[in-house]
Amino acid sequence: MIVAMQETATDHQIERVIEHLVRMGFSVHRTTGIRQTILAAVGARVDFDTRTFEVLPGVQEVHRISAPYKLVGRSFRPEGTVIHFSNGLTLGGDQVVVMAGPCSVESRDQLFTVAQVISKAGARVLRGGAFKPRSSPYAFQGLGLEALKLLREAGEQFGMLVISEVMEISQISMMLPYIDIFQVGARNMQNFNLLRELGKIKKPVLLKRGIAATLEELLLSGEYIMAGGNYEVILCERGIRTFETYTRNTMDISAIPIVKKLSHLPMTADPSHGTGRRDKVAPMARASLAAGADALLIEVHHDPDTALSDGAQSLFPDQFAKLMEELRMIAPAVGRKIV
Amino acid sequence: MIVAMQETATDHQIERVIEHLVRMGFSVHRTTGIRQTILAAVGARVDFDTRTFEVLPGVQEVHRISAPYKLVGRSFRPEGTVIHFSNGLTLGGDQVVVMAGPCSVESRDQLFTVAQVISKAGARVLRGGAFKPRSSPYAFQGLGLEALKLLREAGEQFGMLVISEVMEISQISMMLPYIDIFQVGARNMQNFNLLRELGKIKKPVLLKRGIAATLEELLLSGEYIMAGGNYEVILCERGIRTFETYTRNTMDISAIPIVKKLSHLPMTADPSHGTGRRDKVAPMARASLAAGADALLIEVHHDPDTALSDGAQSLFPDQFAKLMEELRMIAPAVGRKIV
């Protein structure tokens, strides 16, 4: 931590800040400049709040230097994390993984129809919601356990792994037998109790960035899971909230190369939620791959106009197949392949 | 819902949109202008997604007209909701209620010291965290049940009601015997499972606006609680995330008069979290009152420099007493009083 004192700070004020730093376990190095005094506090502690010092008398500004996380940082595993699944698929290596499927599991017919077409086009993981977080209490809330069973069955029939969203602690044990990757939605990125429980399981967790979360906060939420012992964390960009209203969210494509630099964890992108509009999904999926994403999540529905949720952002099967072809052309430009 | 067709839309495309609207239960009125056709869809349904229509061929744009909520809207209770507490205190009427206390309950000594000074200065509700949502897994997480018991005891000794934050469903029953108002934090504003459970209890819920939540989303989250049968919902502005980094959040003071117009629910403000800096708490508390807030939440600590959380935004006791005097001077300008 760096504490820059005001030009007018008194010796007494400087001493008081130093004492406070020492009491918290820091070693303090003092630099006296022509204008002001600067204190560099070094130590192993990461759980402090820089604002504590910002409001002390005589302090001009405070900067945290060490990252507030340990396990998710790139230096913890400089070579990068590659997740190996039982069926031989890897995530974080030279393969780019496409996860696809409907927003919600609505029926056996719907799920199997979609699963067949996406599997044929090259998706390797089947996505589908069993529990749906809806902003209106009057909207469709998901099929629950029935959806989980259908996902497992469809995944096995068409040779795909299964990913689905967990919204609450009590759902974890119910989901464990049926799914391969737990997804944490944007609204739960800082549901710390849930994250802590997911740190105790033995399956990968895909953690989506909250719509107002900084990348540092996304990494800190990943730290919650890793701190519990589960090192198979996958991060995901799915759009942030900005002043622009044409799209539901503004997809922050630059988050992909940034997270890849700051962390060793795989970084993925969800252009369906990132844009909220079907006609923007393909351009943003291509852009995500070109920027270095390790995997893509894409919503597909065989009849989006009748979908019970998010039909507007679901691709038609032939749009998905065309997109897969485009992605296969782009992958070599970033040294990747889509198998 | 209004669907504006593109100038180039064909009759076939217009017919298809109309069919879709009718299938969803709307009556459709068609206006053919010199440039384009406009469809007005009227009906009782509120749980639709306008984007479903935005992506249909020939559609230019779609606007929801009816609010997506029913119970929280001002027209449900035009006279406004006033919450009456057992000790005679009212919230939402002509009294402005000040809720104060430490960020976290840290010890008996700390809580009782703070409770005494704020009570003397005029606070009528004691706030204090028992469970703390922390962005770092390595930070202080609260004293739990012990904190709840101390809050109850201090509240009774100094004649104040008690408010504390609930983070998870399993905490509700533990908290019920000890507190008078359940607080839902900004990070849980869209934890819909939690909101649904709080709709079943018989105590008021203070719901804070998420840092990236629109006012419509705040109202929809209030609707979740009311839809369960609990009509004693209190809303709270506590700062939104913007590009400005000088303060932790940008407090949206205009949310206060806006919510008062759109909804019948009491609207309150939390200038401590809204600014994150002690030296900005008093100006923003005064501004909130001047803009029409029904209550204020203010963090106070007798020794903020040693606080285990959020010390930087906690007022010293004498700052709080001075602020109470200023608030008493401002209240009559907005036709209110502080008792």
Added chain:
Amino acid sequence: MIVAMQETATDHQIERVIEHLVRMGFSVHRTTGIRQTILAAVGARVDFDTRTFEVLPGVQEVHRISAPYKLVGRSFRPEGTVIHFSNGLTLGGDQVVVMAGPCSVESRDQLFTVAQVISKAGARVLRGGAFKPRSSPYAFQGLGLEALKLLREAGEQFGMLVISEVMEISQISMMLPYIDIFQVGARNMQNFNLLRELGKIKKPVLLKRGIAATLEELLLSGEYIMAGGNYEVILCERGIRTFETYTRNTMDISAIPIVKKLSHLPMTADPSHGTGRRDKVAPMARASLAAGADALLIEVHHDPDTALSDGAQSLFPDQFAKLMEELRMIAPAVGRKIV
């Protein structure tokens, strides 16, 4: 400037950064911590770009310490700037000044009708647009010179100073004989050529914050004017752009106490543009005063429904008179008065 090196930085990389700093004229103090090396660079230079160092090999992060401005900083004039006008009015002292009038000057009748009512209610400065920045090329663009003459005449008749917006360098000399305060609109806050010219004149300049400008950028734009020799700069909050769409802008009330702390310049607020809706102007005007504003700009129109611009945010005369009464009640709570 503080440069924190990565844990893995080599001696060679550290040396290279130090050389770069020295070449730019800084003295460098090196702190070697248990994790990383930190370089504190001190010197008198303010015109550097911290990103130059952020991208050097081995660098983790860089923080500017000294403010990038000199003249606008509070330390330049710790006692605060008070502007004295020829008619005895002061701005920045214990008086709170209310500036009011129509958005655009539309006609002699309109201007004089409005001027009379606001003057009677207590406004001391008459505002009115002669040149209008309009986002559509097809909208009303202002009456130009004719408007300036009318403003001067009305100001003299009703005993008010005159403020009007300058949009372009060529307008400055045309405006000089007629107005007392030059207003720079939000869209021109970073029109540096214009600011530089305004630094050469001898009349006060009211500079509005851009809708996406940080407070530091606002201060830097003030520095442009002061650097030219014109020290009578007045700053103004008028709303920033956020994700919330209910109001045209989100008024950042906290900017008022922040600017008052960082700078010696008077800080004012424009609740008309800050909200864009007539029914929110009074609450936000009260809030601005309660937060410490030195002056308020308020749009008033005797018949807003027929106004050629911004009628929606203009108060009716009786609303303005009522607001003035409320402001007079609030002023003493912040140690101010409205004369």
Added chain:
Amino acid sequence: MIVAMQETATDHQIERVIEHLVRMGFSVHRTTGIRQTILAAVGARVDFDTRTFEVLPGVQEVHRISAPYKLVGRSFRPEGTVIHFSNGLTLGGDQVVVMAGPCSVESRDQLFTVAQVISKAGARVLRGGAFKPRSSPYAFQGLGLEALKLLREAGEQFGMLVISEVMEISQISMMLPYIDIFQVGARNMQNFNLLRELGKIKKPVLLKRGIAATLEELLLSGEYIMAGGNYEVILCERGIRTFETYTRNTMDISAIPIVKKLSHLPMTADPSHGTGRRDKVAPMARASLAAGADALLIEVHHDPDTALSDGAQSLFPDQFAKLMEELRMIAPAVGRKIV
């Protein structure tokens, strides 16, 4: 325009709104629903402010339906605008054009060194600043006329067109003999006086999106230029301001496909300003191309560490050459080529 009345609106209020609409030249169609009355106002007028109606008594909400622009809309030229330059280069067709060069022209040596390497790697347009908008009055402000002459000479020697930024009306005539494309920077996107003058010239104008501008505002600023008679307008995404601080701006890649849909004008991207960091330029350049950009602007410097401005976001020559190879691999996936 659609005006939705409140459920409680009286007949008198509805009549008053209708009168107001008719007075403004609209035809009004009235729909009486079970809950509320909806008024659809159709007409040819585009220069109205919806807020005028929002604040009328009895009005619930108002939506503009027709776009506020005419000439920039896709329907004005459904086939898309292709700009043909004298040397055979086209912009907006199947070629993707790369514009590159230093941020500022600093010297003859610097410019010719950079021009040679970028030309060899495939750039077809040379960029370089002659007048620099700097947020600090103490920073390097550009070489002016000398820079323009050097740009022309280097462009001719290496077979590239020339683009440079215009900041002020008085610079237009000075620049005309030397440059092929006028660039308007983000800070001047709403400098309407400047835009109007650029509407009168006969050379293409590249207009950058302001950091807080919606896409509609970008299009409206393009309309200012086209309304003056200059139809060769090129739009450009260069990053918007959001809460994320890791990058200088958040590049809104989705703006590319959106503008291509809403408008016939070519849409380009500037990943150098869009990210502000050299290490993020290549991923975002690839992403922009993959999302459908018609041209890219990329800053290159032969010795970025000594650049007088924006060195941190300038690519080294070999990084640029490598990027050009990657772009050539991606282009076919979007049906384009780089010549």
